[in-house]
Amino acid sequence: MLRAATRMFAERGYQETTVKDIAAAAGVTERTFFRYFPSKEDLVFAEVLDFVPLLAKEIAGRPSSEPPYTAVLNGLLAAAQDLDGGLGILFVGAPPRALSTGARRTSVLADFEDGIAEALADRLARRSPDELARTRALHASVLARASVAAIRSALIAFTTRDGAPTGPPPSVEDFAQVLHEAFAVLPSGGV
Numbered sequence: 001m002l003r004a005a006t007r008m009f010a011e012r013g014y015q016e017t018t019v020k021d022i023a024a025a026a027g028v029t030e031r032t033f034f035r036y037f038p039s040k041e042d043l044v045f046a047e048v049l050d051f052v053p054l055l056a057k058e059i060a061g062r063p064s065s066e067p068p069y070t071a072v073l074n075g076l077l078a079a080a081q082d083l084d085g086g087l088g089i090l091f092v093g094a095p096p097r098a099l100s101t102g103a104r105r106t107s108v109l110a111d112f113e114d115g116i117a118e119a120l121a122d123r124l125a126r127r128s129p130d131e132l133a134r135t136r137a138l139h140a141s142v143l144a145r146a147s148v149a150a151i152r153s154a155l156i157a158f159t160t161r162d163g164a165p166t167g168p169p170p171s172v173e174d175f176a177q178v179l180h181e182a183f184a185v186l187p188s189g190g191v
Helices: 002-012 019-026 030-036 040-060 068-081 088-093 103-127 133-159 172-188
Strands: none
Touching: 002 019, 002 040, 019 030, 019 040, 040 068, 040 103, 068 103, 068 133, 068 172, 103 133, 133 172
């Protein structure tokens, strides 16, 4: 269903794609869809939550010489390649502003940030084992939330850009370029 949803979101957009469309494209009934996901939005949230451990593993495994933001960006891109196109839902599908603002979204966003923070805290512990755990946790938390802000900003910019392409749907590579631009703002403050 994830691949079908990704394709449908890329072709029609998140708002215009119905659960019926996704089910038909996946070769299942709507009833089967709802057995797995309470809503179209939950399909996207499930993809994000499934992605968190993979992303955390990639970040933790990055070379210790990489600065934290670079490790998050490179970990994100590496993890995306391991998903066999599944992360396309995030890259070319559901714009963050199209998803609800309720408790579910807040919980998923917090889990995403916490997964990155834990991976960064592990990296920081290896680099500075004498640093207080509380200080390390704070630093990792700030770095993670700033990284997620860059990711979310890139998603918003990518899915709401002017002059949306009329040819083939945008690719993960197109989104990777926007991600690089967003992460470049972090260390410099955009100056």
